Each structure stands twice: as C-alpha cells, then as structure tokens.
Amino acid sequence: MFPIVSKLPDVGTSIFSVMTQLAQECGAINLAQGFPDYDPPLALQEALARHATTPGHHQYAPMPGLPRLREAIAHKTARVYQVPAPDPATEITVTCGATEALYAALAAVVHPGDEVVVLEPAYDLYGPAIRLQGGIPVYVPLDSPTFRINWERVRAALTPRTRLLMINSPHNPSGAVLTTEDLESLAALVADTPILILSDEVYEHMVFDGVPHRSALQHPALRERTFVLSSFGKTYHATGWKVGYCIAPPALTAELRRVHQFLTFAVSTPTQHALADALETDPAHDQQLPAFYQPKRDLFRELLAASRFELLPVLGGYFQLARYSQISTTESDVAFAQRLTRESGVAVVPVSAFYHNGHDEGLIRFCFAKQEATLRAAADRLREL
Template sequence: MPFPAPASKLPDIGTSIFSVMTQLAQECGAINLAQGFPDYDPPLPLQQALARHATTASHHQYAPMPGLPRLREAIARKTTRVYGIAAPDPATEITVTCGATEALYAVLAAVVHPGDEVLVLEPAYDLYGPAIRLQGGVPVYVPLPAPYFRPDWDQVRAAFSPRTRLIMLNSPHNPSGAVLTTTDLDTLATLLRDTSTMLLSDEVYEHMVFDGEPHRSALQHPELRERAFVLSSFGKTYHATGWKMGYCIAPPALTAEVRRVHQFLTFAVSTPTQHALADALETDHLHDQQLPAFYQHKRDLFRELLADSNFELLPVPGGYFQLARYSRISALPDVEFARHLTREAGVAVVPVSAFYHNGHDAGLIRFCFAKQEATLRAAAERLRAL
C-alpha cells in the first residue's frame, strides 16, 4: 500500500501557470511570450566576470550570510546614485538573497504571525498569497481597477484593520506595468502614519519605467523608508533571471528579522556570482540608466507590430509586460484562450486570471516583450493572423 499523502498546507495550489505555459510552449514549439525571462544574454563583461570568478579566482566557498561586503557596499553606492538619498548601511540594512523570490518569502516568514492580515493589491504575482498563508497569515485582497491598475486608496483604507501587519506593493507592477506616483506614496504614508503596519515594496522592475518618467521608490520617501522592506532583482536588471540574485534594503531592526530567516532559508547565495555583480556595479554606471530606453524600444515595437491586430492593447507605463484584451477574437475564458493561442497560433501567453486569488477572468492575457526583435516580429506575425 502506498504511503498516504500528507495533509497539504496549500491544497488549492497547483503548478505555477508560468511553468505550465512554458511547458506547453515547449511541447507545441510555440514562441514563448509567457514566462518573464529574456531570450538574450547578460552584458558580456558581466558574463566574463562570472567566468573569471568561478574558474580562476577560487571563489568557491560560502559567502558571508548577509552577502559579500564589497557587493553590499556597491549596492549602497548604486542606491545613492540612482535615488539621490543617503546610502543604506551595507552592514545593517542590505541583505543579498537568492533572487527577489527568496527575499519576499524571508520578509513574510520574518514578520507575519498566525492571524496577521496582509493587504495584497491584485492582480498580483502568484507567490504573494501562498507565501502569506504558509506563515499562517491572512491575505486581504484589494482590487486594482482596469485598465490602469492604479490603487484606489479609499478601498485600501477600508481594507485596513487592527490586525493589518503588512501591505505589499509592486511598482512597476506585474502584470500590468502600472507605476506609483509621488502622490501615491504620500497617500500611503498618511494611511500608515499612526499604525504599526509595515510595507513590502517589490521594485524588481525599477529600471523599466518609460516615457521620461522616473521610478518612485519607497526608499525616497522618508516616512515609508522607516517601515519598508524594499526588494530589487539583479536577475531582472542584468537579463539574468537564472542567476537568482536579488537583495532587500530595510532599516536595521527590520533587516535583523529578515536575516534571522535568511540564514536558515539559503544562508548565503552564489559566491562567484556575487563577485561578478560587484564588478559590474563598480565599473559600469550606465547599464541601469540605459534600461528604460532599451525596454521602451521593445514596448513600442511590439505595440506597433500589433497595432492592426484584433488585440486591444492596454497602457504600459513600466515593466516588460503587455496586457491585451482578446474579445474581438474569442469568447473563451482566458485560460482556455491562452492554451488555444499556444497550440493553434504558436504563441504562448499567460492568462491574467492567474494573478487573482479567485481566478477572476477579465478577458485579458499577458505578453512578455523582453525578447529579441526577431522573436517579437515572429510572434506578432502569428498574432496578426488571428
């Protein structure tokens, strides 16, 4: 008799939709615009630095638990350069993590107690809800209204309760690309002012804001910075999602709690990769400055290629995803349409209902345009035929 399966902590959660659609794309030979990863390589000097540190520099043993000091120091300098603020203390305010995913989980595991409520603005990255529940927390969902997906602060205010431990923000937003304004941050600071509620600010697409607008970071708002965990992703910034490298910036008391979890979750992340990224931050101050134009070109090209298609394209102020309505093509639910598109048109996408805890279907799909121009043109040719 087989051993019985244990009672699941997440009985309603299956395999991530991103993995499902990527697998289907591979089976069908489809162009994969579903999962959010580039089909081009990191900058060559960064690749060369990784090879050097992995093969000739003997950096093969554990890094310090919070991250290499030289990398944390480089992050501090970069933060000051980009945001014009006092540098976070590398010793007490910066923790290098196994991607922003680990940082998200470590923050939630560190501060969410059973029964605590966490406000989640949705659609939201599919990790948020399950990670909260695994800590015994209660996700409280607040809808972001389409087509602009900007917070309705009256609804956010109404969702607060004495048990609200944390609010999670994501800007630029996945999947919509919406970005927060200075007014949004001021409003949030007012809401939080007389509370003990903390902020988790997921800013992994921080260098992908378009049309001449800057990214507004919680680090730039003095009131919010005092209670915020701010997450960044080297994988997103350097086109290297498979490296799984990110970091968390937070005040010393909050950082101490993150590190209590981090030390027992991954302890430390790849030593040669940390050295390579430190090299990049120390020698190249232009890469992140060039990313907005780099990705805006891809956004504009993809939108131009689909301008005469039967898809209705929603605005994209930031990030590297394009949402689209498909009601002029099909009345299928979004999950079925995504599968149909992958099998029949040869282009894989993600149904936006996957970003809602209750599977809300607004008739939207998500394309990733972090692809080579040839990939975007080939996908658009297939999509225009619908």
C-alpha cells in the same frame, strides 16, 4: 502509507511553468514566462567566468552577502534615488533572487492570524507565501483598466490585525507605476499604525516615456517601515542567476536575516563577485535600461496595431496586457491562452492567474523582453487571428 495534509491544497503548478511547458510541447514562441531570450552583458559573463576560476571563490560567501557587493549596492542606491546610502552592514541583504527576499521578509514579520493586504492582480507568489506563515491575505482589487490603487478601498481593508501591506511598482502584470502622490497616500494611510510595507521593485529600471520610478526608499516615513526588494536577474537580463537583494531599516533587516540564514544562508560567491564588478565598472547600466526596453515595447505595440487585440498602456516593466474580445467573447482567458499556444504558436499568460479567485477580465499578458526577431515572428502569427 502516511497521510499527507497539504499546507497549500489548492495550489498547483505555477501558470508560468504550465504555459512554458505547453509552449515547448507545441513548439510555440514563448511570450508567457518573464525571461529574456538574450544574454546578460558580455562584461558580466566574462566577470563570472573569471571569478569561477579564482581561488577562494568557491566557498560560502558571508550570510548577508559579500561586503563589496553590499557596498556597491549602497552606492548605487544613493546615486539612483538621490537618498542617503543604506548601511551595507545593517540594511542590505543579498538573497537568492527577489523571490527569497520576499519569502524571508514575510516569514520574518508575519505571525499566525496576521493580515496582509495584497493589491490584485498580483504575482502568484504573494498569497501562498503569506499563507505559509499562517497569515491571512486580504485582497484589494486595483481599478481596471488603469490598475491604479484606490486608496479609500485600501483604507477600508485595514483592521487592527493588519500587519503588512504589499505594493509592486512597476506593476506585474499591468505595467502601471506608482506616483509621488501614491507614496504620500500610502504614508498617510499607515501613519500612527504599526503596519509594515513590502515594496516589490524588481522592475525599477524599466520605466518609459520619461516617467520616473518612485521608490519607497525616497519617502523618509515609508523607508522607516519598508522592505524594498530588487532583482539583479531583471536588471542584468540574467533571471537564471537568481540573485536579488533587500534594503530595509536595521531592525527589519535583522529579522529578515534570522530567516535568510536558515533558508538559503548564502548566495553563489562567484556570482556575487561578478555583480560587484559590474556595479563598479559600469555604473550607468541601469540608466540605459529605459532606452533599451522602450523600443521593444514600442515595436511590439506597432506590430500588433493592425491585429484584433486591444493593447493596454504600459508605463513600466516588460509586459504587455491585451484584451482579446474582438477575437473571442466566449472563451475564458485560460482557454483562449491555451488555444493561442496550440493553434497560433504563441504562448501567453492568462491574467486571471494573478487573482486569488481566478477573476477573468478577458486579458492576456505578453512578455516583450525578447529579441526583435522573436517579437516580429510572434506578431506575424498574432496578426493572422
């Protein structure tokens, strides 16, 4: 047998897949993996069905994405962020989910030996994707329990080998959001350096309590050096469609497309047409998402108010972090999450999974992008602890 030398010998199956599998085995309510248990808007489903039976819509779309979809994205971006519209031809690329956009961006600009600053806790894709390019993740912890960025700590992590810095707002898993002051601090930090930025903004339209989402696209100095990632899957409750996009200046877009064309080449044609229809016919959809998700957050927090979980603040995204020290002080977050799934029938994610070294803060993550009945059923079980 031929020897196999793994490029990621320390990486196993994603914790999200593991907890989802455990939930299925135990018949538990799955609040672990970040997906809704309700369908996309009916008009969007109907548009997909219509385009799935349209002649000519079953062949490859153009590599960067359908022109009409890229044009709709440009109009949406200008409308939402009150900025000059990105050029559909040279600054917008439709990708197979934001996951592919992130991987393609890293593959495009990170060379062996380059350092990439990652703010932890972070989505578990970041580190492995950097390492697969021969890059070196440099992990900087966020301040706990607020999960705000300590910019002096970030400054201390920069070296002449720093190629890129990754930010994520609204933040997964904590729900923290970046402020205008944060973007100013970031811009000052990278000024007069060749450091690039990757801004993961897939939860951009899920912000609460009147707090706005601040995009890197709104800061001219950052926009010149940033890959901005967005997700139709998150915005339209259709994570299984796996469609996202990247907005970046022309030079960065050109490099991203060099990778994209050999990674997936093109995204599902009827799906792109359906999304273009949705952006054209219901441009206000994204503006309605705060009012759609905030009641879910508030209901879930209200239902757990009488429980023994300590709930951390959530300003954005669709995840709720909770401390379980009043229930158990001896179990690791992994052990507690597994026991919760098996004994209480509610699957969650241990937050240590978002740290490269398994750092355990005694926190678990719930997903509240669920129907009210699902949240109530889960809360009934959780209050019994």
